[in-house]
Amino acid sequence: MPDNVLEVKNLNANYITHGFLGKSTIKQVLFDINFNVSQGEILGLVGESGCGKSTLSKTILGLHTDYTGEIIHYTQRPQMVFQDPKGSLNPAKTIEWIVEEPLRAYGKYGKEERKERVMEMLKRVGLGHEYADRKPRELSGGQRQRVGIAVALIQRPKFIIADEPVSALDVTIQAQILELLLELRHEFDLSYLFISHDLNVIRQMSDRVIIMHEGHFIERGTPEEVFNSPKTEYSKKLIAASLI
Amino acid sequence: MKYILKKIGIFLLTLLGISVLVFFAFQVIPGDPTTRMLGTTATPEKIAALREQLGLNDPAIIRYFRWLTDFLKGDFGTSYSYNMPVSKLISGKIAITAALSGMSFAMVLVMSIPIGILRARFAHSIPDRISMIFNQLIMSVPPFFIGIIFTYVFGLVLKLFTPGDFIPHSESASGFWGYLVFPALAIALPKSAMVVKLLRSSMVREMSEDYVRTAYSRGNSRWQVLRRHVMRNAIIPVVTFLAVTLVDIIAGSIIIEQVFAIPGIGRLLLSSIIGRDLPVVQTIITIISIAVISVNYIADISYKYIDPRIRFR
Amino acid sequence: MRKRPNYNLIFGCSLTAITVSAIILGFFWTPFDPDAMSPAEKSIGPCLEHLLGTDNFGRDILSRVMEGAGTTLSIAFFAVSIGATFGTIIGGLTGYLGGVVDEIVMRINDAVTAFPSVLLALVVVSITGTGRTIIIFVLGILFIPSFARVVRSEFAKQRQMDYVRNARLMGVRHTRIMFVHILPNIAPVLLSSVAIGFNNAVLAEASMSYLNLGVQPTESASLGRMLLDSQSYLFSAPWQALSAGCAISILILGFALISEGLGYRQMWRPTSKRRRKVSA
Numbered sequence: 001m002p003d004n005v006l007e008v009k010n011l012n013a014n015y016i017t018h019g020f021l022g023k024s025t026i027k028q029v030l031f032d033i034n035f036n037v038s039q040g041e042i043l044g045l046v047g048e049s050g051c052g053k054s055t056l057s058k059t060i061l062g063l064h065t066d067y068t069g070e071i072i073h074y075t076q077r078p079q080m081v082f083q084d085p086k087g088s089l090n091p092a093k094t095i096e097w098i099v100e101e102p103l104r105a106y107g108k109y110g111k112e113e114r115k116e117r118v119m120e121m122l123k124r125v126g127l128g129h130e131y132a133d134r135k136p137r138e139l140s141g142g143q144r145q146r147v148g149i150a151v152a153l154i155q156r157p158k159f160i161i162a163d164e165p166v167s168a169l170d171v172t173i174q175a176q177i178l179e180l181l182l183e184l185r186h187e188f189d190l191s192y193l194f195i196s197h198d199l200n201v202i203r204q205m206s207d208r209v210i211i212m213h214e215g216h217f218i219e220r221g222t223p224e225e226v227f228n229s230p231k232t233e234y235s236k237k238l239i240a241a242s243l244i
Numbered sequence: 245m246k247y248i249l250k251k252i253g254i255f256l257l258t259l260l261g262i263s264v265l266v267f268f269a270f271q272v273i274p275g276d277p278t279t280r281m282l283g284t285t286a287t288p289e290k291i292a293a294l295r296e297q298l299g300l301n302d303p304a305i306i307r308y309f310r311w312l313t314d315f316l317k318g319d320f321g322t323s324y325s326y327n328m329p330v331s332k333l334i335s336g337k338i339a340i341t342a343a344l345s346g347m348s349f350a351m352v353l354v355m356s357i358p359i360g361i362l363r364a365r366f367a368h369s370i371p372d373r374i375s376m377i378f379n380q381l382i383m384s385v386p387p388f389f390i391g392i393i394f395t396y397v398f399g400l401v402l403k404l405f406t407p408g409d410f411i412p413h414s415e416s417a418s419g420f421w422g423y424l425v426f427p428a429l430a431i432a433l434p435k436s437a438m439v440v441k442l443l444r445s446s447m448v449r450e451m452s453e454d455y456v457r458t459a460y461s462r463g464n465s466r467w468q469v470l471r472r473h474v475m476r477n478a479i480i481p482v483v484t485f486l487a488v489t490l491v492d493i494i495a496g497s498i499i500i501e502q503v504f505a506i507p508g509i510g511r512l513l514l515s516s517i518i519g520r521d522l523p524v525v526q527t528i529i530t531i532i533s534i535a536v537i538s539v540n541y542i543a544d545i546s547y548k549y550i551d552p553r554i555r556f557r
Numbered sequence: 558m559r560k561r562p563n564y565n566l567i568f569g570c571s572l573t574a575i576t577v578s579a580i581i582l583g584f585f586w587t588p589f590d591p592d593a594m595s596p597a598e599k600s601i602g603p604c605l606e607h608l609l610g611t612d613n614f615g616r617d618i619l620s621r622v623m624e625g626a627g628t629t630l631s632i633a634f635f636a637v638s639i640g641a642t643f644g645t646i647i648g649g650l651t652g653y654l655g656g657v658v659d660e661i662v663m664r665i666n667d668a669v670t671a672f673p674s675v676l677l678a679l680v681v682v683s684i685t686g687t688g689r690t691i692i693i694f695v696l697g698i699l700f701i702p703s704f705a706r707v708v709r710s711e712f713a714k715q716r717q718m719d720y721v722r723n724a725r726l727m728g729v730r731h732t733r734i735m736f737v738h739i740l741p742n743i744a745p746v747l748l749s750s751v752a753i754g755f756n757n758a759v760l761a762e763a764s765m766s767y768l769n770l771g772v773q774p775t776e777s778a779s780l781g782r783m784l785l786d787s788q789s790y791l792f793s794a795p796w797q798a799l800s801a802g803c804a805i806s807i808l809i810l811g812f813a814l815i816s817e818g819l820g821y822r823q824m825w826r827p828t829s830k831r832r833r834k835v836s837a
Contacts, residue, residue, distance in 0.1 A: 063722050080726055088719035092741035102727040151723065258668070273684050380817070384810035386760055388767055389802035392788060400792045407791075495673035499764055503788070514768055517683040525683045532676065540671050 004074055005159040005191045006037040006060065011069035013052075013059050029055045030067070031215045037159065042185065042192045044206030044223070046199055048238075052215040053195045057161045060193070075159045075191075079152040081181075083164035085144035088151075089136040095122070095147055096132040102155045117154065124187075125150045125180060142173035149180065153188060161193045166201060178205060199242035203227055211235050248545060255541045262533045263315070267308050270526050315530065321523035325516070330527045334509060338531070339413075341508035344424050344431075344497045349490055351432035352439060359436075360443030364478075365470060367448050382437040387496050391430035391503035398426055408505045427504045431496040435489050442485050447478040480547075487543030491536050566818025569752075573811035576804075580630050583623030591620040591778050600794040610796040612787070618797060622804050625778040629808065632693050632772070633758035639697025641751055644704020649735050651705070652712025663709065666702040674699050674757060675764050682770050689772050696761055700754055707750045711743040745819060752816035756809050763805045780805050 013030035029052045037043045047053050058064040060071055061080055082088035089098050096118055103114045119129055125146040136144055145165065152160055162181065166174040178201065184190060196202050202209055202223075209226045211219035211234075219226055219235045230236045278294045295301055299310065314321070320330035363372050399407040405426060411419035450456065451474055459469045498510030505511075509528055516524040588608075595615035603610045609618040651659040669677070674696070681695045712735070715721060724734050740747075765771035766781025774782060780801045787797035 058722075061726055063725065077726075077728065080723065082719045082723065084719065088723050090720045090724075090738055090742070092744070093738075101724065101729065105724075105727045105729040105733075151727075155727065261668075269680070269684055380813065381810065384813050385802075385806045386763060386809070388764065389784065389798075389805060392784060392791065392798050392802060395788075396791050396795050396798070491671070492673050495676040498679070499675070499768060502768060513679070514770070517679065517770065529680050529683075533672070536672055536676075 003039050004036045004072075005039055006074065006078070006193070007070070007072040008033055008035050008060065009070040009072075010034060011056075011059065011067060011071065013055055013064065013067040015055070016066060029215050030059070033069070033217060035210060035217065035220070037191050037193055039158075039191055040185075040189065041207045042194050042205055044202035044209045045193060045195045045212060046197065046202045046209065046238075047212035049197055051212045053197075053212060054163060056212075057163045057193070057195055061161060073159070075157065077155050077157050078159040078161065079155065079157045081145075081148050081152050081160060081162040081165045084168050085141070085148040086136065086168075088148055089144060091136055094133050094135060095127070095139070098136070098147065099150050099154055102151060106155055118150075121150045121154050122147075124184075125153075140173075141169050142177060145169060145173075145177050146180070149177075149184070153184065156188065158189065159191050159193075161195070163195045164197065165194075167196065167198060174201070181205075199227075199239060211238065251541060251545055255537065258537055259534060262537065263312055263530065264308065266526060266530050266533065267311055268304070270522055271304060273522065315527075320527040323516075323521055323524050325519050325521045325524075330523050333524065334512065334527065334531075337507060337509045337512055340506060341494075341497055341501070341510060343413075343421075344428055344501070344506065344508060345490070345493050347421070347424050348428040348431040348435075348493045348497065351428055352436045352486075352489060352493070355432065356436040356439035356443065360440045360482075361447065361470070361475075363440065363444045364447035364451070364474075365466065367444065367451075379437045379441055383434055383441070385434060387431045387434055388499050388503050390433055391427060391500050394426045394430055395503065410504070410506055423504075424506070427497075427500045427506060430503070431493050431500050435492060435496075439482065439485060439489060443478065443482050446481050447474055450474045450478045483546065484543055487539050490539050494532065494535060494539075563818050565814045569811050569814025569816075569818050572807065573815060576626065576808055576811060577630070579623060580627045583620075583627050587617075587620035587623050589617035589620045591616060591624040593617075600790060600797075602794070603796055609800045610794065612783075612797050613790050613794065618783075618800050621778045621783060622780070622800050625780040625783055625801065626804050626808065628689075628772055628777050628779045629759055629762050629766075629781075629805070632689065632696070632762045633755050635693045636696035636700060636758045636762075637751060637754040639694070640700025640704050640754060641747070643697075644701045644706075645708050645740075645747065647701065648705035648708030649712050649740070652709035653716055653731070653735050653739070655713065655716070659709070662705070666706050669699075669702045670706065674761050678761060678765055679768075679770065682765070687765075687770050687773060689776050692762060692765060692771050696758055699761075700758070704747075704750055704754070707746060708743065711746050712739060715739045715742055749816045749819035752812050752819060756812040756816065759805065759808045759812065 011030055011033040012028060015027045015029055017025050017027070033056065035043070045053055045056070055064055057080065059067050061078060089095075093101075096115075099118045099121060100114050103109055103117060109117065119132070122129065122131065127143060127146055127150070131139065131143070131147075136147070139147065145168075148165075165181070166177050169177060181192070182205070185192065192205075194202065194205050206223055209219075209221065209223050210217050211226065211230075211232075213234050218232050219230060226235070227239055230239055278291045278298070278300070299307060302310075311321075318331055320334070322328065323330050323333055326333055359375070363375060366372050395407045398404040405423055409423075411423050413420040447470075451470075456469055456473055459473050460466075464472070497508065498513060500506070501508045501510040502514060509531075513525065513528045515521075516528070593616060595611070598607075598611050598615040600613050600615075601607055601611045607617050607619065609622060612618055612621070647662065651662045677699050678692075678695050681699075682691065685691050685695070716739075721734060721738065724738050729738070762771055762779070763781035763784070766779040767785050769782070769785060771781060772779040783801035784798055784805075787794070787801060791798055
């Protein structure tokens with residue numbers, strides 16, 4: 001049994017919308033979530049938009065704080081690859097600055113070493129040094145997502161949450177980015193929580209699959225189990241729809 | 245109805261807050277009013293007696309409530325410089341300033357709304373572009389400079405009015421209103437330019453909406469579409485801006501009264517500030533604040549009736 | 558499609574560049590001593606020696622306009638600096654952090670900005686007295702809410718962006734996120750606000766001086782004060798009023814065109830407050 005990188009126990013999460021003069025409504029979006037991600041694994045999480053996937057990822061990373069339950073990280077500084085690299089890269093800064101910023105925040109390396117690491121990482125995700133001085137808007141969608149991956153990896157995390165990392169991209173670019181993520185997994189000894197609404201992507205990437213519906217986990221297992229013999233009605237419909 | 249009651253409640257609370265602010269702001273002013281009132285005849289005994297008589301030795305909170313109740317009763321205190329009740333001093337002057345502001349506001353409406361609509365109707369045409377340049381120029385000229393230009397051109401050269409020779413309403417109603425035309429216009433011109441600009445851009449934006457195209461396709465004429473569809477929606481941001489404009493006009497009249505030597509509340513405010521006649525300053529500032537807040541709240545409430553999309557909690 | 562040149566920005570920048578260079582020149586050199594009186598040359602109309610004529614004391618009006626515009630612009634500069642600095646800090650903090658403090662600060666802001674700045678300046682000056690330094694601080698403080706409002710709404714928008722979330726995941730400190738990550742992204746909006754701020758500051762300073770509540774004649778020449786003084790000689794020497802008034806208008810026009818050209822249509826006062834509540 002390999003070690004876990006993440007354990008989530010009995011997680012419930014709410015969204016509060018504040019009204020005027022203290023009138024606020026509470027909406028529960030996650031219900032009794034239990035799961036773990038083991039080392040080296042790609043856990044696929046699939047569900048329709050609005051089912052709570054994004055809340056789950058934000059809660060795990062501490063970006064959403066209104067929850068009960070336990071979230072245990074076994075790795076340092078888990079990182080995230082965002083859906084829209086346009087929004088996750090600071091539009092006012094250059095690529096080099098953006099990729100270097102996590103190292104500055106980390107505060108361990110000198111100027112020279114930071115620069116060296118940035119260039120090395122850019123090269124690794126498939127971007128030449130000529131991109132270093134450009135702004136995010138001067139790059140294509142696929143190139144931006146490569147930068148997004150470089151930002152996530154530069155602090156050398158062991159666990160990455162990829163929240164719809166390819167859904168904003170063209171199909172041909174999607175394949176390249178997925179390929180890159182798989183390569184990097186072995187090279188950097190990574191585990192992924194891979195979130196998508198696209199069942200085909202999930203099937204192709206995952207070691208294990210979880211289907212989420214309205215804040216509940218309704219199905220889990222290996223891709224073969226889940227896709228070939230789904231147990232719930234909702235999963236059956238979802239899978240049937242994806243095959244068309 | 246519940247909404248309006250709630251609004252009126254908040255309105256009254258705001259007024260109370262303003263009254264506290266104004267009162268205590270004037271408490272921090274250095275200097276003892278009694279020395280000012282007694283002037284050179286002041287002796288320590290006289291000052292002490294007067295302080296006792298005016299109740300200046302009471303705690304601030306008691307003096308505040310005394311001031312507030314007096315204010316509500318219409319007793320605004322006594323002017324230091326004129327030695328007469330402030331209420332008597334300002335009553336006639338408020339009417340003059342109100343007339344000036346009202347006239348100016350009417351001018352803004354009369355000038356800006358037709359021009360704004362015409363410019364939107366013929367947007368991007370050559371006349372539209374030319375008037376855009378004029379618009380921008382007029383917006384940049386301060387009202388008091390426009391007033392001085394008017395004084396020179398219409399008063400001194402063309403002799404349409406006599407600068408400085410203000411005619412009270414009691415003497416001649418037509419003379420009174422006639423004298424106010426140019427001051428009112430001086431305030432109204434830059435403000436109208438701003439309203440024209442906003443109305444035009446608001447209408448142009450509205451005209452590019454889908455529902456307008458649908459209306460055209462049903463065979464409505466351009467004017468019909470403008471009147472029935474575009475105006476209703478385009479007017480909404482303009483109404484808020486008109487409230488701001490009215491407030492600016494009130495502030496502007498304070499300055500313009502100076503240019504044209506109109507004995508309104510603004511001129512009194514200035515001479516009182518320079519003469520440090522604090523009861524007068526305090527009263528006028530409170531009254532102007534009430535006017536400003538009232539205008540804002542009236543604009544707020546009037547939304548309910550203009551914009552069908554707004555629902556109130 | 559070819560982009561149309563931004564005429565507003567081009568004209569605004571050129572106009573402001575010309576006036577500002579004339580003003581800077583005025584700090585070191587003016588055709589005549591602005592305060593030198595010459596009884597022999599009282600109220601001369603514009604001529605070759607005195608391009609804008611002389612005033613009732615025989616002082617060269619061009620020199621006085623240069624000095625006066627310098628006074629106005631430097632007061633505007635310091636006032637806008639105070640307003641923009643503190644407005645950015647307050648707006649940044651409230652917009653970034655949100656919550657109850659944000660709510661309270663914005664209510665106060667709404668209340669203050671409901672009043673025209675000249676009116677508020679009058680109130681404050683009636684308490685504090687007049688003078689150059691006081692005007693700078695009064696206008697500066699009065700401008701804080703307007704800047705805070707603009708900066709706050711931008712920060713509240715940016716806070717929701719993924720790049721800010723990403724920065725937090727990296728462990729970037731909040732202050733660094735606010736000023737290094739977010740601030741550059743709102744620079745265009747801030748610049749436009751600064752231009753409107755200059756516009757309002759010039760207008761407010763000129764108004765205050767015109768009302769004899771701004772810069773005192775003993776301190777230095779000022780455009781508003783020149784307008785006030787010129788009014789008594791309006792019929793015999795209209796060029797006095799015209800010079801000072803046009804100088805004020807040109808200064809304002811330059812800044813107005815720049816802010817227009819930067820394309821940010823944020824109303825300086827809360828006219829758009831209601832529109833936010835309209836459901837689409």
